[in-house]
Amino acid sequence: MSGSASTSSPPVSRSAATLAxxxxxALWSLLALFTxxxxxxxxxxxxxxxxxxxxxxxxxxxxxxPARARALIQRWPVWLLGVGGLFGYHALYFSALRLAxxxxxxxxxxxxxxxxxxxxxxxxxxxxxxxxxxxxxLLGLAGVAVLFVGRG
Numbered sequence: 001m002s003g004s005a006s007t008s009s010p011p012v013s014r015s016a017a018t019l020a021x022x023x024x025x026a027l028w029s030l031l032a033l034f035t036x037x038x039x040x041x042x043x044x045x046x047x048x049x050x051x052x053x054x055x056x057x058x059x060x061x062x063x064x065x066p067a068r069a070r071a072l073i074q075r076w077p078v079w080l081l082g083v084g085g086l087f088g089y090h091a092l093y094f095s096a097l098r099l100a101x102x103x104x105x106x107x108x109x110x111x112x113x114x115x116x117x118x119x120x121x122x123x124x125x126x127x128x129x130x131x132x133x134x135x136x137x138l139l140g141l142a143g144v145a146v147l148f149v150g151r152g
Contacts, residue, residue: 035093
C-alpha cells in the first residue's frame with residue numbers, strides 16, 4: 001500500500017466506521033421527512049441551502065486535517081459530475097416531493113437499486129443477467145404500476 005493516500009491518515013476503528021454508516025443511513029432515511037417539513041422553500045433554494053450546509057461541514061474537516069484540502073484539485077468534468085449531478089438530483093428530488101405525495105415519490109425514487117442490479121449484470125465476470133434479476137426488476141416495476149393504478 002505504499003504511496004497510497006490512505007497511508008497518510010490514521011486508521012478508523014470498526015465502531016467509528018459503523019457509527020458513521022448508521023448516521024448516513026439515518027440522514028438518508030430522513031431526507032423525505034425533512035423535505036416535506038421544509039414548508040414552502042423552493043426546491044432549488046432548498047438544494048442550495050443543503051449543499052451550503054454540507055460544504056461548510058466539509059470545510060470544518062480542513063481545520064483538523066488541512067492536507068485533505070488537496071482533494072479539491074480535480075479536473076472540471078469531475079466537479080461537473082460530482083457537484084452538478086448531486087445538486088441536480090437533489091433539486092429534482094425536492095421538486096418531486098413538492099409535486100407528489102412524499103411516500104409515492106420516495107417509492108419511485110428508490111427504484112434506482114433496480115438499475116444497479118440490472119446494469120451490474122453487464123460487468124465483466126458477473127455471470128450476466130439471471131432470472132432472479134429479471135424477476136426482482138419486474139416485481140419492483142409492478143409495485144410502481146400498482147401505485148399508479150391504485151391512485152386512479
